[in-house]
Amino acid sequence: MRRGSKPTCHDLSPPRDAHLRILAVIRDIPAGRVCTYGRVAEGAGLPGRARLVGRILRDSPLSFDVPWHRVVNASGRISERSGSGMKDQRHLLTAEGILFMTEDRIDLAEYLWEP
DNA sequence: CGGTTGACTGTTT
């Protein structure tokens, strides 16, 4: 390896590393449970950055490999987005045995998983 | 380089 000069990908933590940690946390959410954006961020060592979690699920192609549908907002609702993946998310959660408390709300007291 | 945006959240009306 060339000694020199170039910083490499293992030095400190570029934003990129934060993305991977967030995806790693989401990957650990067990079936039949959910986690909130804020808790995922916290579990990744990034307190207060819930929006970053949402951004990554929206932008990163790697999000296809994690149970993205188990991430809901702090109100126990599915966050709105440009497309209509919302209905799919609800269907996936229901298929895992999660029951909705009301038309659009999940009971976090029962299903919330914490990293 | 500065303003806008947004799969968010806790607090305050």
Add this chain to the structure above:
DNA sequence: TAAACAGCCAACC
């Protein structure tokens, strides 16, 4: 219970 507000910060003009 619900809406409005303020704080948040990386990505994107």
